[in-house]
Amino acid sequence: MPRITVSVDGVTYEEEVEPRLLLVHLLRDRLGKTGTPIGCDTGNCGACTVTLDGRSAKSCSVLAVQADGSEVVTIEGLARGQEWHPMQEAFHAEHALQCGYCTPGMIMAAIDLLKDDPDPSEEAVRRGLEGNLCRCTGYSNIVRAVQRGAREMARQEAPRETRPETRQEAPAS
Amino acid sequence: MISAPFDYIRPASLEEACRALGDAEEAGDDVKVLAGGQSLLPLLRLRLAYPSALVDIGRLPEPRGVEDRGDHVFVGALTTHDEVMRSSVVRELIPLVALATATVADPAVRHRGTFGGSLAHADPAGDLPAVALALDCVFVVRSVDGEREIPASEFFVDYLEPALEPGEILVGVRVPKLGPGWGFHYEKFHRTAQSWATVGVAAAVRLGEGGGGTVEEARIALTNMGPTPVRAHAVEAALRGADFAPSGSNGAPDRIREACDRADEGSVPPTDLHGGPEYRRHLARVLTYRAVRAAGG
Ligand SMILES: Cc1cc2nc3c(=O)[nH]c(=O)nc-3n(C[C@H](O)[C@H](O)[C@H](O)COP(=O)(O)OP(=O)(O)OC[C@H]3O[C@@H](n4cnc5c(N)ncnc54)[C@H](O)[C@@H]3O)c2cc1C
Ligand code: FES
Ligand code: FES
Numbered sequence: 001m002p003r004i005t006v007s008v009d010g011v012t013y014e015e016e017v018e019p020r021l022l023l024v025h026l027l028r029d030r031l032g033k034t035g036t037p038i039g040c041d042t043g044n045c046g047a048c049t050v051t052l053d054g055r056s057a058k059s060c061s062v063l064a065v066q067a068d069g070s071e072v073v074t075i076e077g078l079a080r081g082q083e084w085h086p087m088q089e090a091f092h093a094e095h096a097l098q099c100g101y102c103t104p105g106m107i108m109a110a111i112d113l114l115k116d117d118p119d120p121s122e123e124a125v126r127r128g129l130e131g132n133l134c135r136c137t138g139y140s141n142i143v144r145a146v147q148r149g150a151r152e153m154a155r156q157e158a159p160r161e162t163r164p165e166t167r168q169e170a171p172a173s
Numbered sequence: 174m175i176s177a178p179f180d181y182i183r184p185a186s187l188e189e190a191c192r193a194l195g196d197a198e199e200a201g202d203d204v205k206v207l208a209g210g211q212s213l214l215p216l217l218r219l220r221l222a223y224p225s226a227l228v229d230i231g232r233l234p235e236p237r238g239v240e241d242r243g244d245h246v247f248v249g250a251l252t253t254h255d256e257v258m259r260s261s262v263v264r265e266l267i268p269l270v271a272l273a274t275a276t277v278a279d280p281a282v283r284h285r286g287t288f289g290g291s292l293a294h295a296d297p298a299g300d301l302p303a304v305a306l307a308l309d310c311v312f313v314v315r316s317v318d319g320e321r322e323i324p325a326s327e328f329f330v331d332y333l334e335p336a337l338e339p340g341e342i343l344v345g346v347r348v349p350k351l352g353p354g355w356g357f358h359y360e361k362f363h364r365t366a367q368s369w370a371t372v373g374v375a376a377a378v379r380l381g382e383g384g385g386g387t388v389e390e391a392r393i394a395l396t397n398m399g400p401t402p403v404r405a406h407a408v409e410a411a412l413r414g415a416d417f418a419p420s421g422s423n424g425a426p427d428r429i430r431e432a433c434d435r436a437d438e439g440s441v442p443p444t445d446l447h448g449g450p451e452y453r454r455h456l457a458r459v460l461t462y463r464a465v466r467a468a469g470g
Contacts, residue, residue, distance in 0.1 A: 002181060020177070057285055062214070066210065109281065130367045131281050
């Protein structure tokens with residue numbers, strides 16, 4: 001059986017895998033990363049979306065052997081300790097989930113979208129998430145959440161002096 | 174579902190890949206090339222294919238990338254859809270490829286799916302086969318016996334059946350630049366955002382000099398109107414000399430529309446959840462008109 005080395009959420013694993021093992025099954029069944037769900041058999045639903053070497057991929061449509069030597073980030077790798085990622089916060093704040101099944105994939109796809117378009121329009125969010133299906137929410141709250149998450153991520157990444165709260169603190173001159 | 178077992182071979186070079194395929198062919202094994210896996214892995218999971226081994230070329234350093242080669246642009250088979258869309262050479266010199274690729278699947282699939290994979294898969298519902306047919310692309314394929322070229326008009330043999338012999342790998346595609354004066358459009362009709370075309374139309378139109386608005390030449394090909402992509406020769410012939418003046422002006426008949434009403438001639442449209450042959454024939458006529466108007470406008 002092929003032996004692979006793969007980094008998942010910052011931890012390096014060495015595993016012997018059957019060639020037909022899908023990346024999503026490696027994550028869930030071997031590494032216990034059940035935060036990434038499986039919603040379909042055809043690559044359509046996007047529930048299983050992760051980041052593979054920096055860009056979004058549907059982990060049900062990648063063989064574990066194809067990820068040999070790669071870096072994978074799942075929904076479980078986003079939080080910093082007890083602190084949620086801003087996109088997770090935004091989904092919570094905007095009620096962007098009901099059953100939550102699509103949410104891990106939605107959040108991973110949303111974060112990927114912002115790499116090309118850090119301040120996306122509603123239309124750009126809808127297009128960017130076209131590969132992720134939600135059967136509950138009707139999408140409107142998801143779109144709002146992604147835009148809210150984007151604003152928060154931009155605020156956190158902005159140099160300190162341009163952050164609104166630090167500007168307020170700066171002495172008037 | 175989980176696919177049936179198979180062996181996995183990851184060659185380090187294109188030469189090694191050709192050798193692995195050649196050896197397998199001699200041994201009588203059913204080997205398949207794996208590129209992005211975005212079409213092949215769903216087929217394996219649904220157990221619609223049972224190859225004994227996969228030869229994974231997905232991470233080879235070549236053939237990938239886009240190169241301006243004078244009268245044509247060479248697109249390496251392993252170039253992902255995402256890379257194609259980001260290429261300024263593609264956008265500027267072969268815009269029809271950029272327009273159609275942007276409609277393929279969704280961002281995550283486009284990060285992994287390859288230009289060569291969508292063509293070698295020879296799915297008549299795929300968006301790129303019709304584009305390759307309309308532009309008269311040339312397919313470059315390699316095996317242990319060397320390289321050969323296949324014109325697009327001969328590449329799509331039947332449903333999911335390209336003109337590749339066992340042991341052959343698609344290396345890349347020469348996409349002719351059509352030069353100044355040409356306009357392009359890809360018109361795709363589909364029910365949901367990320368889904369395949371119910372019907373699609375790839376159009377390239379060249380109008381006469383001096384802004385006369387008369388069609389000198391047109392190239393039209395249809396997605397999902399038969400077991401292979403279909404070239405709409407009847408429309409192309411009927412468009413020659415047709416006037417682009419706004420429809421109905423001077424009470425003259427709209428010759429563009431008359432030409433496009435021939436779009437379904439010679440097609441054998443399939444039946445599926447999204448519609449039957451008559452509906453698709455209607456779509457082909459309407460969408461061809463839209464595509465031609467957009468390409469020439
Ligand atoms: C949810 C979803 C939606 C999609 N929607 C669309 C759509 O709207 N329009 C569209 O056009 N496509 C669509 N696709 C398919 C997508 O474009 C695939 O990327 C493409 O069809 C296959 O490319 P690949 O590199 O993944 O090929 P693979 O899946 O690796 O291979 C596909 C086939 O081609 C063969 N092959 C691949 N590369 C070569 C080569 N270089 N030489 C010889 N044989 C080769 C393989 O053996 C296999 O038979 C969709 C896919 C998914 C999962
Ligand atoms: S489970 Fe991967 S796309 Fe549906
Ligand atoms: S919240 Fe239930 S599928 Fe999206």
